[in-house]
Amino acid sequence: MDYSEKVLDHFANPRNIGEISDADGVGTVGNPTCGDMTTVYIRVKDGRITDIKFKTFGCAAAIATASMTTELALGKTLDEALAIGRNDVADALDGLPPVKMHCSNLAADALHAAIEACMAK
Amino acid sequence: MKRIYLDHAATTAVDREVVQTMMPYFTETYGNASSLHSFGRDARNALHSSRQTVADALGAHANEIIFTSGGTESDNLALKGVGKGHIITSSIEHPAILSTCKYLEDHGCGVTYVPVDSDGMVDPGDVESAITDDTTLISVMHANNEIGTIQPIGKIDSIAKDHGILFHTDAVQSFGKTEIDVQKMNIDLLSISSHKIYGPKGVGALYIRKGVKIEPLIHGGGHEMGMRASTENIPGIIGFAKAASLAVERFEQDTRHLTGLRDMLIAGVMDSIDDVILNGHLTERLPNNANLRFAFVEGESLLMHLDMKGIAVSTGSACSSASLDPSHVLLALGLAPEDIHGSIRFTLGRENTESEIKYVLEVLPEIVGKLRAISPLAGG
Ligand SMILES: Cc1ncc(COP(=O)(O)O)c(C=O)c1O
Numbered sequence A: 001m002d003y004s005e006k007v008l009d010h011f012a013n014p015r016n017i018g019e020i021s022d023a024d025g026v027g028t029v030g031n032p033t034c035g036d037m038t039t040v041y042i043r044v045k046d047g048r049i050t051d052i053k054f055k056t057f058g059c060a061a062a063i064a065t066a067s068m069t070t071e072l073a074l075g076k077t078l079d080e081a082l083a084i085g086r087n088d089v090a091d092a093l094d095g096l097p098p099v100k101m102h103c104s105n106l107a108a109d110a111l112h113a114a115i116e117a118c119m120a121k
Numbered sequence B: 001m002k003r004i005y006l007d008h009a010a011t012t013a014v015d016r017e018v019v020q021t022m023m024p025y026f027t028e029t030y031g032n033a034s035s036l037h038s039f040g041r042d043a044r045n046a047l048h049s050s051r052q053t054v055a056d057a058l059g060a061h062a063n064e065i066i067f068t069s070g071g072t073e074s075d076n077l078a079l080k081g082v083g084k085g086h087i088i089t090s091s092i093e094h095p096a097i098l099s100t101c102k103y104l105e106d107h108g109c110g111v112t113y114v115p116v117d118s119d120g121m122v123d124p125g126d127v128e129s130a131i132t133d134d135t136t137l138i139s140v141m142h143a144n145n146e147i148g149t150i151q152p153i154g155k156i157d158s159i160a161k162d163h164g165i166l167f168h169t170d171a172v173q174s175f176g177k178t179e180i181d182v183q184k185m186n187i188d189l190l191s192i193s194s195h196k197i198y199g200p201k202g203v204g205a206l207y208i209r210k211g212v213k214i215e216p217l218i219h220g221g222g223h224e225m226g227m228r229a230s231t232e233n234i235p236g237i238i239g240f241a242k243a244a245s246l247a248v249e250r251f252e253q254d255t256r257h258l259t260g261l262r263d264m265l266i267a268g269v270m271d272s273i274d275d276v277i278l279n280g281h282l283t284e285r286l287p288n289n290a291n292l293r294f295a296f297v298e299g300e301s302l303l304m305h306l307d308m309k310g311i312a313v314s315t316g317s318a319c320s321s322a323s324l325d326p327s328h329v330l331l332a333l334g335l336a337p338e339d340i341h342g343s344i345r346f347t348l349g350r351e352n353t354e355s356e357i358k359y360v361l362e363v364l365p366e367i368v369g370k371l372r373a374i375s376p377l378a379g380g
């Protein structure tokens, strides 16, 4: 159950940490498997994600996947970002230990929730 | 990078003196202790004196000590060896006890799991009320491996004796760290393990009080007074006995050292970090255990950050182990899942130093601060 170098890097130096005060969309998701939690904030301009931030209470995999998810989503159109799934995130991190796959749902689901909140506006 | 080992409840380094003592038993005194020739006699003598040493450390007689492959086997032997009727145990036992109880339940035994209070303490009254006409055995651990709480076994064993029920205790964590005298106490069966006391892995013992009859698990040649067949692991047993005698010899020194470091760690963390709570009992606790709960952060993240600084700890959190279930021990204390998540176990050892604890106290506030800064639970 060892983490890849990339997971450790994103865990130790997470990108895009924080909040966006007047975000266009906010999504918070709790992980039913373990009780961990991620919030994603997005700012959207002309249908593209121009800024994205996250906060996570969770394991190293939860933090690393949230960080990677924000990297993948930044600059994408909302439709492109909606297509980002947990496997994309795990692949971008050179894989996750099998017991940690559920952790990557957290970030992808929070991103999708933020996008949906934005679209509903 | 300098590495600091603070996970002595998981296992310990073998003491160099112990290794020295073991060495000749691999290449010189390698006989089979059952053989009649001089090689066998030498091994037999080594086995006898080791049995005496371990017995002395417990206040037992040599013929009451059965060497096993470790704490897990000792626990299995005690429970399955009684193996009938109704068993009373606690909800915070090690899996070596709990899984064995589950097995026995599947094979027709009744088991009652008595709860613990928020400090992890069993109420002897609960044990007494759980007794039925069928109760054959009470098994309550001496000290808990996660939170270090020391159980009132001196009361529970009297209850067992008054009702004519056998009493077993898993003393794997307490052996060498608390005083144990099986003669003064009413203990019938007691499990210990070598690798928690600076001895080699894969060796342990079960104390079986004279006159107590239980069934063996392993059948074969008549080794270990018929209680545990298989050619004895003489180097391991020699190492275990040496470790036990060192534990006795250094008991006061070790206790002072460990308690000092533990209290320095707890006080230092409390001083430098807000919203930290000590899990387990304040005073009735192992001298080397500090199980701390950091609000708003998740234990595995904390563990991984400490690991990156060379500091090895363990977590009561689900997220670190192969299983995702939260710690059954912390759940039994009545903790909320998010509090269980933020708990970290530091277990100190003989070779740890004040400067190592100082280093931990230097890096920990920054790590907790960093994790709280990204935690949606920390609120601003
Ligand atoms: C309380 C307790 N019982 C039993 C065991 C199992 O001992 P061993 O590893 O020697 O089988 C351990 C160690 O993990 C323990 O802490």
Ligand code: FES
Residues within 6 Å of the ligand: A031, A034, A035, A036, A058, A059, A060, A061, A062, A100, A102, A103, A106, B318, B319
């Ligand atoms: S998100 Fe909870 S275990 Fe990873």
